Amino acid sequence: MRTLAILVHAxxxxxTAYQAALPADCDLVILNAPGGGRSSAYTRLARDIANxxxxxxxxxxxxxxxxxxxxxxRAVAIATFSAGYGLAREVLADDGSARQLxxxxxxxxxxxxxxxxxxxxDAQLQDLIAYAERARRGEVVCWLx
Numbered sequence: 001m002r003t004l005a006i007l008v009h010a011x012x013x014x015x016t017a018y019q020a021a022l023p024a025d026c027d028l029v030i031l032n033a034p035g036g037g038r039s040s041a042y043t044r045l046a047r048d049i050a051n052x053x054x055x056x057x058x059x060x061x062x063x064x065x066x067x068x069x070x071x072x073x074r075a076v077a078i079a080t081f082s083a084g085y086g087l088a089r090e091v092l093a094d095d096g097s098a099r100q101l102x103x104x105x106x107x108x109x110x111x112x113x114x115x116x117x118x119x120x121x122d123a124q125l126q127d128l129i130a131y132a133e134r135a136r137r138g139e140v141v142c143w144l145x
Contacts, residue, residue: 001074002027004067009036009084027073029065031087039111042086050094057090058097070100077103077141085109092127103141104131110144 003026007018010030019028033041046057053060059070070076078101080088085106091097092104112124135142 001025002068002072004029004062004073004076006031006061006065006067006076006078007084008042008078008080008087009033009082010079027067029062029067031061031065031084033083033087037083039083039086039089042084043090046087046090050090056096056100057094058100061087061091061097075102076100077105079105079107080109081107082109085111089124089127092131098127098131101131101140103143105141105143105145107145 003023005018005022005026005028007014007028007030009032012030012032015028015030022028031045033045035041046061049060049064050057053063055063055070058076062068062070062073062076067073078088078091088104088106089110091101110128112120115121131140132142134140
């Protein structure tokens with residue numbers, strides 16, 4: 001079985017170098033939202049992709065990105081840069097997809113608004129916190145930088 005790395009909001013110029021650095025049994029896809037630039041574009045992209053199919057959001061994203069059927073991978077990881085977290089946030093909000101995701105890396109990514117008490121918006125972070133708790137138990141990988 002293979003592994004899949006999905007780079008979200010990545011410059012396509014990095015593809016060759018990144019693929020060369022990965023093990024031979026790891027597929028790499030780059031997924032950019034049309035117009036890109038803002039997390040809302042990635043949120044819309046994730047929702048649009050999910051509405052096209054019959055599987056979980058992650059299954060549909062993998063299919064849309066040109067990967068194999070999700071069942072052909074031993075592990076799927078998403079790495080986001082900047083605004084790409086909008087897509088990952090939607091994946092984590094979909095319980096079935098969050099359970100299928102083996103790893104999440106967020107580089108200069110993951111932002112939240114504020115609640116009335118001037119702390120980070122709980123509703124915007126709850127799924128990330130749940131995923132991080134799974135990482136703390138050793139079930140998945142979660143890295144924020």
